[in-house]
Amino acid sequence: MPDTLSSIGSQIATRRKALGLSQSELARKAGVSRATLEALENGRSGELGFSKVANILAALGLELKIQEANRQRPTLEELLEEDRDDQGLGGRR
Numbered sequence: 623m624p625d626t627l628s629s630i631g632s633q634i635a636t637r638r639k640a641l642g643l644s645q646s647e648l649a650r651k652a653g654v655s656r657a658t659l660e661a662l663e664n665g666r667s668g669e670l671g672f673s674k675v676a677n678i679l680a681a682l683g684l685e686l687k688i689q690e691a692n693r694q695r696p697t698l699e700e701l702l703e704e705d706r707d708d709q710g711l712g713g714r715r
Contacts, residue, residue: 628665630675630686635663637682652681 638648645663649656654674662670662678679685696704 627662627667627670627675631662631665631667634659634678634682634684637684638663641682648678648681652677654678 638645645659646656649659654677658670658674659678661667662675676686
């Protein structure tokens, strides 16, 4: 799944819960309002600036990773096709 702001918010909520933090505790630690954090976690980010997202991630011990769009993970079908190709080559040697 591509890292959309919505999926990032979901990952933030998962990490927050794993660390046993309430929204209020994380918001205070990150220097943002609880309402901002709640909106991000639920995919309603509005005009959320990068610095707020970066502060929240830092408070959770996470960072944002930037990568080229064309370097997406292969799909299951692509992996299976590659495996079939590899097996086919082995039989022809």
